Amino acid sequence: EPEVTQTPSHQVTQMGQEVILRCVPISNHLYFYWYRQILGQKVEFLVSFYNNEISEKSEIFDDQFSVERPDGSNFTLKIRSTKLEDSAMYFCASTLGRTHTNYGYTFGSGTRLTVV
Amino acid sequence: GQNIDQPTEMTATEGAIVQINCTYQTSGFNGLFWYQQHAGEAPTFLSYNVLDGLEEKGRFSSFLSRSKGYSYLLLKELQMKDSASYLCAVRNFNKFYFGSGTKLNVKP
Numbered sequence: 001e002p003e004v005t006q007t008p009s010h011q012v013t014q015m016g017q018e019v020i021l022r023c024v025p026i027s028n029h030l031y032f033y034w035y036r037q038i039l040g041q042k043v044e045f046l047v048s049f050y051n052n053e054i055s056e057k058s059e060i061f062d063d064q065f066s067v068e069r070p071d072g073s074n075f076t077l078k079i080r081s082t083k084l085e086d087s088a089m090y091f092c093a094s095t096l097g098r099t100h101t102n103y104g105y106t107f108g109s110g111t112r113l114t115v116v
Numbered sequence: 117g118q119n120i121d122q123p124t125e126m127t128a129t130e131g132a133i134v135q136i137n138c139t140y141q142t143s144g145f146n147g148l149f150w151y152q153q154h155a156g157e158a159p160t161f162l163s164y165n166v167l168d169g170l171e172e173k174g175r176f177s178s179f180l181s182r183s184k185g186y187s188y189l190l191l192k193e194l195q196m197k198d199s200a201s202y203l204c205a206v207r208n209f210n211k212f213y214f215g216s217g218t219k220l221n222v223k224p
Contacts, residue, residue, distance in 0.1 A: 031210060033210075033211070035212075041216065042203075042214045042215060042216045042217065043159060043203065043205075043212075043214040044214070045211045045212065045213070048210060048211055055210075056209075056210075056211060091158055091159075095210065105161065105212070106161070107158035107159055107160075108158060109157065109158050110157070110158050112156075
């Protein structure tokens with residue numbers, strides 16, 4: 001079964017540093033998403049991406065965040081200057097089409113970001 | 117705003133039946149989804165309801181009442197491996213709003 005893959009599985013970074021989280025969505029999918037989950041809290045929507053642009057973003061997704069699809073396979077989330085409160089699990093997901101979320105997402109296994 | 121409520125924690129016995137409730141008040145609604153999440157792992161899709169009524173899927177069933185803003189997930193013949201968090205999520209177009217999750221402890 002096709003999978004969404006994320007790298008790295010765990011990243012530790014110093015406050016103020018830039019980090020890039022990488023995702024390889026399922027190959028024929030067209031919509032891409034990032035969610036985050038702070039330890040012990042709910043899964044929160046960050047951003048959705050389609051046709052090389054952001055289609056929707058939450059209020060969490062401020063100017064420190066950016067997303068990019070640099071080539072035909074990767075989908076990245078960049079945090080420019082990390083803060084302690086950015087420590088969380090970051091999940092990537094993809095769907096074939098907008099309506100295909102009837103089947104729920106397939107999430108990647110996540111990247112645990114620890115900001116020290 | 118989006119408000120999705122579910123109990124924080126529940127305990128049940130192996131072989132028993134447990135019902136996890138979820139109430140929601142959201143600005144948009146395109147379906148109610150249930151996910152299972154083991155500690156440190158990604159959520160995995162269990163079931164969804166877009167119309168009122170009961171959907172059955174093996175040991176798992178999910179119910180929806182849109183007029184009441186209410187859903188439940190029913191787990192039958194509980195197994196130890198069912199110990200996990202169960203997340204209620206409301207879909208609004210192509211994004212999801214998640215509840216905080218119900219941690220289910222299954223004891224022998």
